Amino acid sequence: MLRAQILGLGSYVPERIVTNDELRFLDDKHERRDTIQTETNDEWIRARTGIEQRRYVDNDGKTTCSDLGLRAAQAALADANLTAKDIDCIIFATLSPDIHFPGSAVFLQSKLKVDGEEGCAAYDIRQQCSGFIYGMQMADAFVRAGIYKKILLVGAELHSHSLDFSTRGRDVMVLFGDGAGAAVIGATDSEDPRSGILYTHCQADGSGAMDLYLKVFEIGHVPYVWYDANNRDENQIKYPQMNGKKVFLNAVRNMVVSTQRALKETGLTWDDINWFVPHQANLRINEAVVQYAEIPASKVLNTIQLYGNTTAATVPLTIDHHRKAGTVKKGDLILSTVFGAGFTWGSAIFRV
Numbered sequence: 001m002l003r004a005q006i007l008g009l010g011s012y013v014p015e016r017i018v019t020n021d022e023l024r025f026l027d028d029k030h031e032r033r034d035t036i037q038t039e040t041n042d043e044w045i046r047a048r049t050g051i052e053q054r055r056y057v058d059n060d061g062k063t064t065c066s067d068l069g070l071r072a073a074q075a076a077l078a079d080a081n082l083t084a085k086d087i088d089c090i091i092f093a094t095l096s097p098d099i100h101f102p103g104s105a106v107f108l109q110s111k112l113k114v115d116g117e118e119g120c121a122a123y124d125i126r127q128q129c130s131g132f133i134y135g136m137q138m139a140d141a142f143v144r145a146g147i148y149k150k151i152l153l154v155g156a157e158l159h160s161h162s163l164d165f166s167t168r169g170r171d172v173m174v175l176f177g178d179g180a181g182a183a184v185i186g187a188t189d190s191e192d193p194r195s196g197i198l199y200t201h202c203q204a205d206g207s208g209a210m211d212l213y214l215k216v217f218e219i220g221h222v223p224y225v226w227y228d229a230n231n232r233d234e235n236q237i238k239y240p241q242m243n244g245k246k247v248f249l250n251a252v253r254n255m256v257v258s259t260q261r262a263l264k265e266t267g268l269t270w271d272d273i274n275w276f277v278p279h280q281a282n283l284r285i286n287e288a289v290v291q292y293a294e295i296p297a298s299k300v301l302n303t304i305q306l307y308g309n310t311t312a313a314t315v316p317l318t319i320d321h322h323r324k325a326g327t328v329k330k331g332d333l334i335l336s337t338v339f340g341a342g343f344t345w346g347s348a349i350f351r352v
Protein backbone atom coordinates (compact mmCIF):
# COMPACT_ATOMS: atom_id res chain seq x y z
CA MET A 1 0.00 0.00 0.00
CA LEU A 2 1.36 3.41 -0.99
CA ARG A 3 1.98 5.72 1.97
CA ALA A 4 3.60 9.13 2.19
CA GLN A 5 6.59 9.71 4.42
CA ILE A 6 8.87 12.61 5.23
CA LEU A 7 12.23 11.97 3.60
CA GLY A 8 13.95 15.21 4.59
CA LEU A 9 13.47 18.52 6.38
CA GLY A 10 15.17 21.89 6.17
CA SER A 11 14.77 25.50 7.19
CA TYR A 12 16.31 28.90 6.70
CA VAL A 13 16.17 32.21 8.53
CA PRO A 14 17.94 35.41 7.47
CA GLU A 15 20.94 36.47 9.55
CA ARG A 16 19.63 39.81 10.76
CA ILE A 17 18.17 39.57 14.28
CA VAL A 18 15.75 42.34 15.26
CA THR A 19 15.08 42.53 19.00
CA ASN A 20 11.95 44.06 20.49
CA ASP A 21 14.04 46.99 21.69
CA GLU A 22 15.44 47.67 18.23
CA LEU A 23 12.07 47.25 16.51
CA ARG A 24 10.63 50.52 17.80
CA PHE A 25 13.48 52.52 16.29
CA LEU A 26 13.08 51.08 12.76
CA ASP A 27 11.71 53.15 9.90
CA ASP A 28 9.91 51.90 6.77
CA LYS A 29 13.23 50.78 5.29
CA HIS A 30 14.13 48.87 8.48
CA GLU A 31 16.88 51.36 9.19
CA ARG A 32 17.52 52.30 12.79
CA ARG A 33 16.70 55.91 13.62
CA ASP A 34 17.71 57.85 16.75
CA THR A 35 14.11 58.54 17.69
CA ILE A 36 11.29 56.10 18.43
CA GLN A 37 9.21 55.36 15.29
CA THR A 38 6.67 52.99 16.92
CA GLU A 39 5.24 53.33 20.43
CA THR A 40 5.89 49.81 21.66
CA ASN A 41 8.29 48.15 24.06
CA ASP A 42 9.94 44.87 24.94
CA GLU A 43 7.83 44.34 28.05
CA TRP A 44 4.50 44.62 26.16
CA ILE A 45 5.63 42.37 23.31
CA ARG A 46 7.04 39.67 25.59
CA ALA A 47 4.07 39.70 27.97
CA ARG A 48 1.37 39.64 25.24
CA THR A 49 3.06 37.42 22.65
CA GLY A 50 6.17 35.72 24.06
CA ILE A 51 8.24 37.12 21.18
CA GLU A 52 11.77 38.31 22.03
CA GLN A 53 13.21 38.75 18.56
CA ARG A 54 12.58 37.97 14.90
CA ARG A 55 14.66 37.72 11.70
CA TYR A 56 14.53 40.15 8.77
CA VAL A 57 16.03 39.85 5.30
CA ASP A 58 18.40 42.60 4.19
CA ASN A 59 16.37 45.43 2.81
CA ASP A 60 18.38 45.51 -0.41
CA GLY A 61 15.33 45.35 -2.67
CA LYS A 62 16.52 42.05 -4.15
CA THR A 63 15.53 39.24 -1.78
CA THR A 64 12.16 37.59 -2.44
CA CYS A 65 10.06 34.94 -0.78
CA SER A 66 11.19 32.26 -3.24
CA ASP A 67 14.81 33.02 -2.28
CA LEU A 68 14.00 32.09 1.32
CA GLY A 69 12.10 29.03 0.06
CA LEU A 70 15.12 28.06 -2.04
CA ARG A 71 17.45 27.96 0.97
CA ALA A 72 15.01 25.81 2.96
CA ALA A 73 14.35 23.55 -0.06
CA GLN A 74 18.08 22.98 -0.63
CA ALA A 75 18.49 22.01 3.03
CA ALA A 76 15.53 19.60 2.88
CA LEU A 77 16.80 18.00 -0.35
CA ALA A 78 20.26 17.53 1.15
CA ASP A 79 18.70 16.02 4.27
CA ALA A 80 16.77 13.57 2.08
CA ASN A 81 19.92 12.78 0.08
CA LEU A 82 18.14 13.88 -3.09
CA THR A 83 18.57 16.58 -5.72
CA ALA A 84 15.93 18.86 -7.24
CA LYS A 85 15.88 16.59 -10.32
CA ASP A 86 14.29 13.85 -8.19
CA ILE A 87 11.26 16.04 -7.38
CA ASP A 88 8.11 15.63 -9.49
CA CYS A 89 5.95 18.25 -7.74
CA ILE A 90 6.50 21.48 -5.80
CA ILE A 91 3.88 22.83 -3.39
CA PHE A 92 4.68 26.36 -2.19
CA ALA A 93 2.68 27.79 0.72
CA THR A 94 2.98 31.53 1.32
CA LEU A 95 1.00 34.72 1.91
CA SER A 96 3.91 36.87 0.75
CA PRO A 97 4.50 35.70 -2.85
CA ASP A 98 7.25 37.28 -4.98
CA ILE A 99 4.62 38.97 -7.18
CA HIS A 100 0.84 38.68 -7.61
CA PHE A 101 1.14 36.03 -10.33
CA PRO A 102 2.59 33.64 -11.27
CA GLY A 103 2.98 32.02 -7.88
CA SER A 104 6.28 31.51 -6.09
CA ALA A 105 6.51 27.77 -6.89
CA VAL A 106 7.56 28.43 -10.48
CA PHE A 107 10.20 30.94 -9.39
CA LEU A 108 11.50 28.38 -6.93
CA GLN A 109 11.55 25.73 -9.67
CA SER A 110 13.71 28.00 -11.83
CA LYS A 111 16.02 28.83 -8.93
CA LEU A 112 16.45 25.10 -8.32
CA LYS A 113 17.43 24.90 -12.03
CA VAL A 114 14.83 22.26 -12.84
CA ASP A 115 12.62 24.41 -15.12
CA GLY A 116 12.23 23.84 -18.87
CA GLU A 117 10.07 21.55 -20.97
CA GLU A 118 10.51 18.60 -18.59
CA GLY A 119 9.77 20.76 -15.54
CA CYS A 120 7.75 19.24 -12.70
CA ALA A 121 4.30 20.38 -11.54
CA ALA A 122 4.31 23.53 -9.40
CA TYR A 123 1.47 24.57 -7.10
CA ASP A 124 1.02 27.66 -4.96
CA ILE A 125 -1.40 27.44 -2.06
CA ARG A 126 -2.86 30.33 -0.07
CA GLN A 127 -3.80 29.14 3.41
CA GLN A 128 -1.59 31.57 5.33
CA CYS A 129 -0.57 30.19 8.75
CA SER A 130 -2.24 26.87 7.91
CA GLY A 131 -0.40 26.52 4.59
CA PHE A 132 2.09 23.88 5.64
CA ILE A 133 -0.51 21.47 7.04
CA TYR A 134 -2.87 22.09 4.10
CA GLY A 135 0.11 21.41 1.81
CA MET A 136 0.96 18.25 3.72
CA GLN A 137 -2.59 16.98 3.21
CA MET A 138 -2.28 17.63 -0.55
CA ALA A 139 1.11 15.95 -0.73
CA ASP A 140 -0.15 12.95 1.24
CA ALA A 141 -3.15 12.57 -1.09
CA PHE A 142 -1.02 12.95 -4.24
CA VAL A 143 1.42 10.30 -3.05
CA ARG A 144 -1.25 7.82 -1.93
CA ALA A 145 -3.06 8.25 -5.26
CA GLY A 146 0.18 7.49 -7.11
CA ILE A 147 0.18 10.86 -8.91
CA TYR A 148 3.58 12.09 -7.65
CA LYS A 149 6.42 10.18 -6.01
CA LYS A 150 8.56 12.91 -4.48
CA ILE A 151 7.06 16.23 -3.48
CA LEU A 152 8.87 19.32 -2.25
CA LEU A 153 6.61 21.12 0.24
CA VAL A 154 7.78 24.64 1.12
CA GLY A 155 6.41 27.20 3.57
CA ALA A 156 8.17 30.54 3.20
CA GLU A 157 7.40 34.11 4.20
CA LEU A 158 8.93 37.51 3.68
CA HIS A 159 6.87 39.68 6.00
CA SER A 160 9.23 42.48 6.85
CA HIS A 161 8.68 44.38 3.58
CA SER A 162 4.91 44.66 4.02
CA LEU A 163 4.58 45.70 7.67
CA ASP A 164 3.48 49.10 8.93
CA PHE A 165 6.46 50.39 10.94
CA SER A 166 4.50 52.93 12.96
CA THR A 167 2.27 53.08 16.04
CA ARG A 168 -0.73 52.68 13.72
CA GLY A 169 0.40 49.20 12.68
CA ARG A 170 2.06 48.06 15.91
CA ASP A 171 -0.49 45.37 16.86
CA VAL A 172 0.46 43.40 13.73
CA MET A 173 3.96 44.62 12.97
CA VAL A 174 5.56 43.30 16.17
CA LEU A 175 4.31 39.75 15.52
CA PHE A 176 5.84 38.78 12.20
CA GLY A 177 9.26 37.64 11.03
CA ASP A 178 10.89 36.28 7.87
CA GLY A 179 11.80 32.61 7.41
CA ALA A 180 11.25 29.39 5.53
CA GLY A 181 10.90 25.67 6.08
CA ALA A 182 10.61 22.73 3.71
CA ALA A 183 9.96 19.00 3.64
CA VAL A 184 10.52 16.36 0.99
CA ILE A 185 7.59 13.97 1.03
CA GLY A 186 7.95 10.67 -0.80
CA ALA A 187 6.16 7.42 -1.51
CA THR A 188 6.87 4.22 0.36
CA ASP A 189 5.26 0.80 0.16
CA SER A 190 4.13 -0.04 3.69
CA GLU A 191 1.27 -1.70 5.53
CA ASP A 192 2.26 -0.05 8.83
CA PRO A 193 -0.47 2.49 9.70
CA ARG A 194 1.91 4.18 12.14
CA SER A 195 4.54 5.01 9.52
CA GLY A 196 5.03 8.24 7.58
CA ILE A 197 2.10 10.66 7.51
CA LEU A 198 -0.59 9.03 9.67
CA TYR A 199 -3.30 11.66 9.63
CA THR A 200 -4.28 15.04 8.19
CA HIS A 201 -7.43 17.08 8.65
CA CYS A 202 -8.07 20.63 7.39
CA GLN A 203 -10.94 23.04 7.92
CA ALA A 204 -11.94 26.64 7.15
CA ASP A 205 -14.53 29.19 8.25
CA GLY A 206 -14.88 31.93 5.65
CA SER A 207 -16.95 34.10 7.99
CA GLY A 208 -13.61 35.13 9.56
CA ALA A 209 -12.04 36.19 6.24
CA MET A 210 -12.02 39.90 7.04
CA ASP A 211 -10.75 39.48 10.61
CA LEU A 212 -7.20 39.05 9.33
CA TYR A 213 -6.34 40.20 5.82
CA LEU A 214 -4.04 42.13 3.57
CA LYS A 215 -5.71 43.72 0.54
CA VAL A 216 -3.04 45.70 -1.34
CA PHE A 217 -5.62 45.94 -4.15
CA GLU A 218 -9.28 45.08 -4.79
CA ILE A 219 -9.97 43.48 -8.15
CA GLY A 220 -13.62 44.61 -7.93
CA HIS A 221 -12.49 48.22 -7.77
CA VAL A 222 -11.93 50.26 -10.95
CA PRO A 223 -9.09 51.04 -11.05
CA TYR A 224 -8.06 48.10 -8.89
CA VAL A 225 -5.29 50.15 -7.20
CA TRP A 226 -6.71 53.59 -6.46
CA TYR A 227 -4.79 54.92 -3.47
CA ASP A 228 -1.52 56.76 -3.15
CA ALA A 229 0.79 54.16 -1.60
CA ASN A 230 2.98 56.92 -0.15
CA ASN A 231 0.13 58.86 1.42
CA ARG A 232 -0.18 57.76 5.06
CA ASP A 233 -3.81 58.91 5.29
CA GLU A 234 -4.92 56.42 2.64
CA ASN A 235 -2.27 53.71 2.39
CA GLN A 236 -3.40 51.48 5.27
CA ILE A 237 -4.70 49.09 2.59
CA LYS A 238 -1.17 47.98 1.76
CA TYR A 239 -0.62 46.65 5.30
CA PRO A 240 -2.15 43.62 7.10
CA GLN A 241 -5.22 44.33 9.27
CA MET A 242 -6.28 42.16 12.18
CA ASN A 243 -9.11 41.88 14.68
CA GLY A 244 -6.63 40.51 17.20
CA LYS A 245 -8.93 39.40 20.01
CA LYS A 246 -11.32 37.57 17.68
CA VAL A 247 -8.44 35.83 15.93
CA PHE A 248 -6.96 34.88 19.30
CA LEU A 249 -10.19 33.32 20.61
CA ASN A 250 -10.89 31.44 17.37
CA ALA A 251 -7.32 30.18 17.26
CA VAL A 252 -7.51 28.73 20.77
CA ARG A 253 -10.95 27.16 20.27
CA ASN A 254 -10.25 25.58 16.88
CA MET A 255 -6.74 24.42 17.73
CA VAL A 256 -8.05 22.66 20.85
CA VAL A 257 -10.88 20.93 18.95
CA SER A 258 -8.63 20.03 16.02
CA THR A 259 -5.96 18.52 18.30
CA GLN A 260 -8.50 16.47 20.24
CA ARG A 261 -10.10 15.29 17.00
CA ALA A 262 -6.71 14.13 15.64
CA LEU A 263 -6.22 11.92 18.70
CA LYS A 264 -9.79 10.61 18.65
CA GLU A 265 -9.73 9.73 14.95
CA THR A 266 -6.38 7.94 15.13
CA GLY A 267 -6.90 6.32 18.53
CA LEU A 268 -3.51 7.67 19.63
CA THR A 269 -2.72 9.15 23.05
CA TRP A 270 0.02 11.51 24.23
CA ASP A 271 1.97 8.39 25.25
CA ASP A 272 2.29 7.55 21.54
CA ILE A 273 3.24 11.06 20.42
CA ASN A 274 6.67 12.55 21.01
CA TRP A 275 6.01 16.22 20.27
CA PHE A 276 3.21 18.74 19.86
CA VAL A 277 4.18 21.44 17.36
CA PRO A 278 1.57 24.21 17.29
CA HIS A 279 1.62 27.11 14.84
CA GLN A 280 3.67 29.96 16.28
CA ALA A 281 1.41 33.05 16.34
CA ASN A 282 1.40 33.90 20.02
CA LEU A 283 2.87 31.99 22.97
CA ARG A 284 -0.29 32.75 24.96
CA ILE A 285 -2.41 31.02 22.30
CA ASN A 286 -0.20 27.94 22.52
CA GLU A 287 -0.24 27.92 26.33
CA ALA A 288 -4.04 28.09 26.31
CA VAL A 289 -4.27 25.24 23.75
CA VAL A 290 -1.91 23.13 25.86
CA GLN A 291 -4.02 23.78 28.96
CA TYR A 292 -7.47 23.16 27.42
CA ALA A 293 -6.44 20.16 25.29
CA GLU A 294 -4.54 18.70 28.27
CA ILE A 295 -1.28 18.30 26.39
CA PRO A 296 1.78 17.32 28.47
CA ALA A 297 3.82 20.55 28.69
CA SER A 298 7.09 18.60 28.29
CA LYS A 299 6.01 17.58 24.77
CA VAL A 300 5.39 21.08 23.42
CA LEU A 301 7.86 22.70 21.00
CA ASN A 302 7.88 26.47 20.45
CA THR A 303 10.20 28.86 18.63
CA ILE A 304 8.13 32.04 18.53
CA GLN A 305 10.47 33.62 21.09
CA LEU A 306 13.26 33.55 18.47
CA TYR A 307 11.53 33.92 15.12
CA GLY A 308 8.13 35.56 15.73
CA ASN A 309 5.30 34.42 13.49
CA THR A 310 6.62 33.21 10.12
CA THR A 311 3.11 32.00 9.09
CA ALA A 312 3.44 29.09 6.59
CA ALA A 313 7.00 28.44 7.75
CA THR A 314 6.44 28.05 11.50
CA VAL A 315 5.84 24.28 11.62
CA PRO A 316 8.85 23.06 9.57
CA LEU A 317 11.03 25.81 11.05
CA THR A 318 10.14 24.80 14.60
CA ILE A 319 10.70 21.09 13.94
CA ASP A 320 14.00 21.73 12.20
CA HIS A 321 15.17 24.10 14.93
CA HIS A 322 14.55 21.45 17.58
CA ARG A 323 16.06 18.74 15.40
CA LYS A 324 19.27 20.76 15.11
CA ALA A 325 19.19 21.27 18.89
CA GLY A 326 18.98 17.47 19.29
CA THR A 327 15.51 17.50 20.87
CA VAL A 328 13.63 15.97 17.94
CA LYS A 329 15.07 12.66 16.77
CA LYS A 330 14.64 10.66 13.58
CA GLY A 331 11.45 8.63 13.69
CA ASP A 332 9.76 10.81 16.34
CA LEU A 333 5.99 11.14 16.01
CA ILE A 334 4.70 14.71 15.80
CA LEU A 335 1.20 16.11 16.17
CA SER A 336 1.03 19.57 14.63
CA THR A 337 -1.96 21.92 14.80
CA VAL A 338 -2.25 25.24 12.99
CA PHE A 339 -4.63 28.17 12.70
CA GLY A 340 -4.56 31.23 10.48
CA ALA A 341 -6.24 33.81 8.31
CA GLY A 342 -9.34 32.67 6.47
CA PHE A 343 -10.04 31.39 9.07
CA THR A 344 -8.23 28.16 8.23
CA TRP A 345 -6.92 25.46 10.57
CA GLY A 346 -5.98 21.83 10.75
CA SER A 347 -3.86 19.10 12.29
CA ALA A 348 -1.48 16.44 11.06
CA ILE A 349 0.28 13.50 12.70
CA PHE A 350 3.50 12.40 11.05
CA ARG A 351 6.90 10.82 11.64
CA VAL A 352 10.02 12.86 10.93
Ligand code: UT7
Pocket residue numbers: 039040041044045048049129170171172174212243244245247248251280281282285309311339340341
Ligand atom coordinates in the same frame (compact mmCIF):
# COMPACT_ATOMS: atom_id res chain seq x y z
O1 UT7 B 1 -1.05 33.70 12.76
C1 UT7 B 1 -2.41 33.61 13.10
C2 UT7 B 1 -2.99 34.89 13.27
N1 UT7 B 1 -2.53 35.74 14.33
C3 UT7 B 1 -2.84 35.54 15.62
O2 UT7 B 1 -3.22 34.48 16.01
C4 UT7 B 1 -2.73 36.72 16.56
C5 UT7 B 1 -3.94 36.75 17.47
N2 UT7 B 1 -4.02 37.92 18.32
C6 UT7 B 1 -3.08 38.24 19.24
O3 UT7 B 1 -2.07 37.58 19.35
C7 UT7 B 1 -3.35 39.41 20.18
O4 UT7 B 1 -4.67 39.85 20.02
C8 UT7 B 1 -2.36 40.60 19.98
C9 UT7 B 1 -0.96 40.20 20.44
C10 UT7 B 1 -2.30 41.03 18.54
C11 UT7 B 1 -2.81 41.78 20.81
O5 UT7 B 1 -2.85 41.42 22.18
P1 UT7 B 1 -4.11 41.82 23.07
O6 UT7 B 1 -3.83 41.33 24.42
O7 UT7 B 1 -5.35 41.29 22.37
O8 UT7 B 1 -4.04 43.40 23.06
P2 UT7 B 1 -5.14 44.45 22.56
O9 UT7 B 1 -5.24 44.42 21.07
O10 UT7 B 1 -6.39 44.30 23.37
O11 UT7 B 1 -4.45 45.79 22.99
C12 UT7 B 1 -4.29 46.14 24.36
C13 UT7 B 1 -3.58 47.48 24.40
C14 UT7 B 1 -4.25 48.52 23.52
O12 UT7 B 1 -4.12 49.77 24.19
P3 UT7 B 1 -5.35 50.39 25.02
O13 UT7 B 1 -6.44 50.59 24.02
O14 UT7 B 1 -5.67 49.38 26.07
O15 UT7 B 1 -4.80 51.66 25.55
C15 UT7 B 1 -3.39 48.55 22.28
O16 UT7 B 1 -3.44 49.79 21.62
O17 UT7 B 1 -2.25 47.33 23.90
C16 UT7 B 1 -2.02 48.28 22.85
N3 UT7 B 1 -1.11 47.71 21.88
C17 UT7 B 1 0.22 47.78 22.00
N4 UT7 B 1 1.00 48.39 22.93
C18 UT7 B 1 2.33 48.30 22.76
C19 UT7 B 1 -1.41 46.97 20.77
N5 UT7 B 1 -0.26 46.60 20.16
C20 UT7 B 1 0.76 47.10 20.91
C21 UT7 B 1 2.16 47.05 20.81
N6 UT7 B 1 2.91 47.65 21.75
N7 UT7 B 1 2.77 46.40 19.80
